[in-house]
Amino acid sequence: MSAPTPVSVITGFLGSGKTTLLRHLLRDPAMGRTAVIINEFGEIGIDHDLVESSDENFIELTTGCLCCKVRSDLVMTLRDMARRRADGLLPPFERVLIETSGLADPAAILQALMIDRDLAGLYALGEVVTTVDALLGAATLDRHRQSVRQVAVADRLLLTKGDLVAGTDALDARLQRLNPGATRQRVAHGAIGAAELFGVGNDRRAAAARGYFRLDEVRAPAIAGPGADAHAGLHDPGIVSWCLVRDRPVHALTLPLFLEGLMEHCGDRLLRVKGIVDVVERPGRPAVLHGVQHVFHPPEWLDRWPSDDRRTRLVFIGEALPSRWISTLLDVLDDDVDREQARHARAQAGQPAP
Amino acid sequence: MTAEQLDCLLRTSLELWQSEATLQAVSEAPLQARLALPGNLHLTVREAGPDEGPFRWWLVWSASDADHAPAGGQAIRHKPCASTLGLLRSLRESLGVSAVSRVRIGTGAGRSMQ
CATH class of the missing domain: 3.30.1220.10 (CobW-like, C-terminal domain)
Known part of the structure; x- marks a missing residue:
C-alpha cells in the first residue's frame, strides 16, 4: 500500500495573503505534483481565477465555508480525487494543498483529515500554514476571534506583506504568546519556496527534527x-x-x-x-x-x-x-x-x- | 498523591464543571477530601488503603437527614473507583455534569512530515 498523501493547509484571515502565497508556490517546480483545493466563501469564486494553474489538479469549492461543510464537501472531494487518481483520471499528485476561506475555523478541517474513516490511509495531515497580515494582523486579532483560532492551530506563521511594515516586534511577540510552538517568518509578495515551507523533498524525520516542533524556542x-x-x-x-x-x-x-x-x-x-x-x-x-x-x-x-x-x-x-x-x-x-x-x-x- | 495535589484536582475540577459543589477540606493520613453538595449532602473522597485493592479511591455520600438522602434511598452510599481518572469521572457524573468530550485518536497513518 502506498504512503498516505500529505495534505497541507493554508489558512489565514480575509486579505492576509493566502492566495498570493499560493500563486507563488504553484510556480515552484517542487510543487509540480500538487493538487490544490481552494475554498471560497460566496457563490462566485474569484481566487480560482487569480491563481494560475498549468494542470488539472485544481478543485474549487464555492458551496460555502469549508469548515462548515467539511464532512460533505472536503471529505467527498478528497475521496473522489484519490479514486480518480487510482483510475488514471487525474495526474498522479503527490501532495494536496488546501486553501481555506478567510472565515474558516481550520480546526474542523484538521479534525476531518485526522479522523475520517474514508480518508484513513489515503491522506495524512501535513503542515498547517497560517498567514497573518503584518500591517493589519494585530487589529484583526483584536476584532475577529476566528483569526486567533487560525493562529492557534498553525505549525507555521507567515507574516505577509512584510515589505509594507518596518517593525513587527509587537505582533511577533503576540503571535509567540498565542502559539509558541509555531515557526514564524516574514514574507513579501508570498515569496517563499515550497521546500522551505513544506519540507518538500526533505527527509521526513529530518524535517521533524528541523522544525516540526520549535519547542526549544518556548520559554x-x-x-x-x-x-x-x-x-x-x-x-x-x-x-x-x-x-x-x-x-x-x-x-x-x-x-x-x-x-x-x-x-x-x-x-x-x-x-x-x-x-x-x-x-x-x-x-x-x-x-x-x-x-x-x-x-x-x-x-x-x-x-x-x-x-x-x-x-x-x-x-x-x-x-x-x-x-x-x-x-x-x-x-x-x-x-x-x-x-x-x-x-x-x-x-x-x-x-x-x- | 499529596493533599495539595488532591486539593488542586478537586477544586479546579469543580470549577471546570461549573458545579455548585464546594471543596471544604482536604487532609492527609488518610488522604481525603470533604465536599459540600447542593441539598445538604456531603461527599467524602478517601484514598483506598493498601488492603482495599484493586480500588484506588472511595466516594462516600452522607446526608444530614433522610429527606436529603442521595439516589438509591440510603442515607449513606459508598462507591469505589479503581483509578484517579475513575474518581474524577464518578465525581463529575454524581454531580450531574455531562461529559465534555472523549479523546479520539486519528484513524490516518499519523501526521505527515514530508
Missing part, C-alpha cells in the same frame, strides 16, 4: 504559581498558550490516561496540544504528540531528540486553561502508573506489599 514559564492559570496571551482574551515542562520521563501508559482525562474534563477549552515527550520505556526516542481539540494523532516516535533539551515539553493552546490542574493531573497519573507497576512487580516476585 514560557511552566507554572505561574499555585492557583494561577496561563495568561500568556492577555491581549487575546480567552485564548492562551502555556507550556508544560517536565524533567522526569513519563510512563507510556500515562500518556493515553492523561489525554483521556484532559479531554474529558477540559477538552472544550483546548484548541491545540502539541509537544515532545520523554517516555520511560523508550529512552532516547521521544514521542511527538499532536492534537486538535479532542482528536489526537497516534504518537510519532522520533529516532533521536532533535536538540540537547531532552525534557518533556507540551504546548497547550486554548481558552482559560487550568495549567496547574493539567500539570497535577499528569503528575498524579504518572505516580499512579508507577505505583501500580511496582505493585505488580512485587506480586510477580511474591513479595508482600510494603
